[in-house]
């Protein structure tokens with residue numbers, strides 16, 4: 115009688131335990147579902163980020179295709195010489211050095227900057243400042259920037 119009772123109790127216990135572990139499983143899968151949702155969310159965030167990244171690139175792409183500003187080109191490709199006077203380059207802002215050059219007119223200056231120019235041996239303006247990836251329009255914008263700051 116006592117033994118039967120113990121067996122019954124242990125059977126009941128194991129059913130209860132099984133029930134507990136079942137409900138535990140249910141909770142786990144609910145947690146898993148939540149975890150999956152959480153995993154999906156960051157992916158969605160990353161996708162949004164990836165979608166906004168090209169948007170920023172798109173925003174800057176037209177700027178690149180329509181040309182950098184004269185100041186940007188100057189800083190990137192001309193400053194090394196024209197900001198310092200290196201290699202005998204006429205320094206931007208030195209009105210004395212630029213007045214006779216500016217007198218040639220913008221077309222000549224721009225052509226010299228695009229194709230390269232040397233007025234005396236040992237002094238050489240490299241074509242496009244040595245940066246052939248620049249468009250003619252970008253070089254022209256940089257010449258305009260230099261000239262407007264040198265007269």
Ligand code: HEC
Pocket residue numbers: 187188191192193194195196200201202203204215218222223224226227231232233234237238239240242243244253256257260
């Ligand atoms: C490696 C040095 C160097 C770089 C980089 C450089 N220049 Fe020059 N540039 C010179 C020198 C040197 C001269 C003077 C050449 C001469 O008169 O013999 C010169 C002259 C010029 C002149 C005057 C041309 C003339 O007819 O008198 C212009 C305009 C000019 N550069 C524009 C630019 C622009 C725009 C850039 C950038 C895209 C640039 N340079 C980058 C060295 C450089």
